Amino acid sequence: xxxxxxxxxxxxxxxxxxxxxxxxxxxxxxxxxxxxxxxxxxxxxxxxxxxxxxxxxxxxxxxxxxxxxxxxxxxxxxxxxxxxxxxxxxxxxxxxxxxxxxxxxxxxxxxxxxxxxxxxxxxxxxxxxxxxxxxxxxxxxxxxxxxxxxxxxxxxxxxxxxxxxxxxxxxxxxxxxxxxxxxxxxxxxxxxxxxxxxxxxxxxxxxxxxxxxxxxxxxxxxxxxxxxxxxxxxxxxxxxxxxxxxxxxxxxxxxxxxxxxxxxxxxxxxxxxxxxxxxxxxxxxxxxxxxxxxxxxxxxxxxxxxxxxxxxxxxxxxxxxxxxxxxxxxxxxxxxxxxxxxxxxxxxxxxxxxxxxxxxxxxxxxxxxxxxxxxxxxxxxxxxxxxxxxxxxxxxxxxxxxxxxxxxxxxxxx
Amino acid sequence: xxxxxxxxxxxxxxxxxxxxxxxxxxxxxxxxxxxxxxxxxxxxxxxxxxxxxxxxxxxxxxxxxxxxxxxxxxxxxxxxxxxxxxxxxxxxxxxxxxxxxxxxxxxxxxxxxxxxxxxxxxxxxxxxxxxxxxxxxxxxxxxxxxxxxxxxxxxxxxxxxxxxxxxxxxxxxxxxxxxxxxxxxxxxxxxxxxxxxxxxxxxxxxxxxxxxxxxxxxxxxxxxxxxxxxxxxxxxxxxxxxxxxxxxxxxxxxxxxxxxxxxxxxxxxxxxxxxxxxxxxxxxxxxxx
Numbered sequence: 012x013x014x015x016x017x018x019x020x021x022x023x024x025x026x027x028x029x030x031x032x033x034x035x036x037x038x039x040x041x042x043x044x045x046x047x048x049x050x051x052x053x054x055x056x057x058x059x060x061x062x063x064x065x066x067x068x069x070x071x072x073x074x075x076x077x078x079x080x081x082x083x084x085x086x087x088x089x090x091x092x093x094x095x096x097x098x099x100x101x102x103x104x105x106x107x108x109x110x111x112x113x114x115x116x117x118x119x120x121x122x123x124x125x126x127x128x129x130x131x132x133x134x135x136x137x138x139x140x141x142x143x144x145x146x147x148x149x150x151x152x153x154x155x156x157x158x159x160x161x162x163x164x165x166x167x168x169x170x171x172x173x174x175x176x177x178x179x180x181x182x183x184x185x186x187x188x189x190x191x192x193x194x195x196x197x198x199x200x201x202x203x204x205x206x207x208x209x210x211x212x213x214x215x216x217x218x219x220x221x222x223x224x225x226x227x228x229x230x231x232x233x234x235x236x237x238x239x240x241x242x243x244x245x246x247x248x249x250x251x252x253x254x255x256x257x258x259x260x261x262x263x264x265x266x267x268x269x270x271x272x273x274x275x276x277x278x279x280x281x282x283x284x285x286x287x288x289x290x291x292x293x294x295x296x297x298x299x300x301x302x303x304x305x306x307x308x309x310x311x312x313x314x315x316x317x318x319x320x321x322x323x324x325x326x327x328x329x330x331x332x333x334x335x336x337x338x339x340x341x342x343x344x345x346x347x348x349x350x351x352x353x354x355x356x357x358x359x360x361x362x363x364x365x366x367x368x369x370x371x372x373x374x375x376x377x378x379x380x381x382x383x384x385x386x387x388x389x390x391x392x393x394x395x396x397x398x399x400x401x402x403x404x405x406x407x408x409x410x411x412x413x414x415x416x417x418x419x420x421x422x423x424x425x
Numbered sequence: 426x427x428x429x430x431x432x433x434x435x436x437x438x439x440x441x442x443x444x445x446x447x448x449x450x451x452x453x454x455x456x457x458x459x460x461x462x463x464x465x466x467x468x469x470x471x472x473x474x475x476x477x478x479x480x481x482x483x484x485x486x487x488x489x490x491x492x493x494x495x496x497x498x499x500x501x502x503x504x505x506x507x508x509x510x511x512x513x514x515x516x517x518x519x520x521x522x523x524x525x526x527x528x529x530x531x532x533x534x535x536x537x538x539x540x541x542x543x544x545x546x547x548x549x550x551x552x553x554x555x556x557x558x559x560x561x562x563x564x565x566x567x568x569x570x571x572x573x574x575x576x577x578x579x580x581x582x583x584x585x586x587x588x589x590x591x592x593x594x595x596x597x598x599x600x601x602x603x604x605x606x607x608x609x610x611x612x613x614x615x616x617x618x619x620x621x622x623x624x625x626x627x628x629x630x631x632x633x634x635x636x637x638x639x640x641x642x643x644x645x646x647x648x649x650x651x652x653x654x655x656x657x658x659x660x661x662x663x664x665x666x667x668x669x670x671x672x673x674x675x676x677x678x679x680x681x682x683x684x685x686x687x688x689x690x691x692x693x694x695x696x697x698x699x700x701x702x703x704x705x706x707x708x709x710x711x712x713x714x
Contacts, residue, residue: 059541061541063536064540231637231643231646232677234438235435235678235681235682236681238428238432239428255638255642258542258543259638262548262637262638267564268564287542288540288542288543290545
């Protein structure tokens with residue numbers, strides 16, 4: 012080669028090197044790096060199936076609200092000045108969730124995956140998070156395994172779990188006179204976990220579970236199972252069905268007139284969207300444990316009003332939970348100065364957090380269980396309802412340090 | 426003993442929905458040769474229409490039983506005129522695919538409009554509670570559903586066997602060419618019969634509305650069982666559809682009571698056995714198979 016062309020090549024080469032070095036740097040205001048020059052938050056949930064209403068596309072809106080709030084708060088000083096919100100539909104299938112999680116982490120360059128309802132899907136995504144060393148803040152699933160045997164450094168369980176539900180509802184109902192129980196539960200991971208948690212809470216409070224009835228999932232006819240349960244003459248039938256199955260069961264429980272026969276109904280997991288779809292009359296008087304309620308106080312109501320402007324409907328606790336998880340993630344990135352997973356994890360572990368969803372919140376370092384206040388709610392009767400979605404009467408607040416499984420009892424070893 | 430009676434009543438009530446809808450399916454297959462996969466979606470549409478009528482027009486359950494089948498009849502006529510008739514001359518598989526696609530579209534349209542959480546529906550007061558028969562208490566709703574469904578099935582049977590229209594429809598089913606040769610305008614009956622079959626599915630949907638969750642997906646698992654019912658009873662056989670419908674309902678109830686893990690399989694095991702031993706179904710004729 013001629014001298015001139017060598018020089019040209021060298022110039023081009025060094026120019027390229029300089030450019031690539033610049034590209035790796037983050038925004039000039041921070042000392043840390045932002046991977047791929049943008050922070051990507053991915054929402055993975057059921058966008059079209061049975062759990063669409065309790066979380067679904069509106070959770071993506073909630074995350075976008077958190078991003079907007081973050082940008083407004085930090086403006087020019089934001090560590091993450093390029094933020095992208097993406098989403099995918101896992102159709103409540105663990106195999107699809109597994110594939111989608113990989114796609115989101117690898118192809119869409121997601122730094123964090125949020126939500127993931129359906130316990131089996133959540134466990135699959137937790138495995139991927141650990142493999143890819145990227146964050147997973149679960150809001151939608153119930154299984155205590157996420158902070159138990161299947162815990163890992165990058166997975167956090169944000170909103171609720173079967174222990175919180177069992178401890179709230181199971182314990183309270185038993186202490187208030189519901190001594191003998193029959194439990195009807197759907198025969199899959201979530202249902203089995205709920206049954207175990209509830210049985211433990213009931214027996215600990217001095218009650219007894221005289222029968223455990225497993226049902227197919229999904230199912231639309233529970234008449235036979237209810238007859239079986241009623242034959243045992245319990246004080247309470249505890250149902251662990253969720254979503255459409257729960258609506259079917261409650262309708263058929265009401266039809267069988269079991270309440271008049273002195274057999275109460277306790278519901279393991281309920282969302283405000285269930286009450287809305289079936290109508291307050293059918294759920295009247297039922298007690299359940301809620302992770303958050305939109306009409307709790309002025310702060311939650313103000314946020315719910317914003318949410319209603321964006322989506323046209325009131326938020327479930329899952330929507331608020333996703334907002335909180337996205338918000339706290341971005342705050343942690345801000346504190347860490349980077350979106351590097353290990354640094355962000357360090358900025359979450361052990362922190363006490365407060366926002367519209369997390370009241371007295373804390374991220375437990377030992378098992379990544381996010382604890383917060385929980386609420387014992389009773390469904391109002393139709394004449395107590397003052398406006399649409401105003402279905403819950405908060406009977407009691409369960410403080411954060413009592414609501415969740417004590418750290419000592421966790422199987423987690425990280 | 427009381428438990429067995431309860432399971433029987435529940436089984437017969439569950440079977441009532443299957444029997445009514447299977448009747449519609451059987452009639453459509455008999456006369457048109459169309460395997461209507463959208464039958465479950467039409468059952469769902471019946472329930473949804475009932476809920477909407479209540480919400481928008483304040484028409485309750487009893488009005489629903491009258492109005493919804495009429496609306497679904499018109500819907501069926503529209504479907505047949507616009508889509509189904511073009512494929513009638515071809516292999517039945519084409520219409521099977523068409524109705525499959527239709528069911529997906531219908532379910533999604535309902536989801537878009539009404540979400541997935543289901544629509545509220547009031548229980549008619551008179552149907553709540555129990556009927557006292559001596560010592561025993563039978564759930565009023567279940568008894569009503571069974572009696573209503575049996576009456577409708579009887580009515581349809583009478584229509585088919587004792588009226589001229591019925592004879593024409595049956596002749597068109599069994600020997601369409603011969604019927605034409607005798608001067609009967611077979612094609613004229615194709616559209617109303619299709620509409621009638623859809624109306625029956627919608628009627629089953631209204632019946633189910635008070636005590637089943639009204640969701641967009643409620644027809645999806647229903648239609649699978651429906652096909653098992655029709656195979657067990659014999660495709661094209663009216664009596665077979667009804668008998669098999671109640672049989673499957675009873676099987677489901679007793680299966681869930683005594684062997685819940687196997688309850689869902691039992692129905693398909695029965696279907697498989699029928700296909701092996703008597704392919705035409707319990708009441709079907711050899712040439713219809």
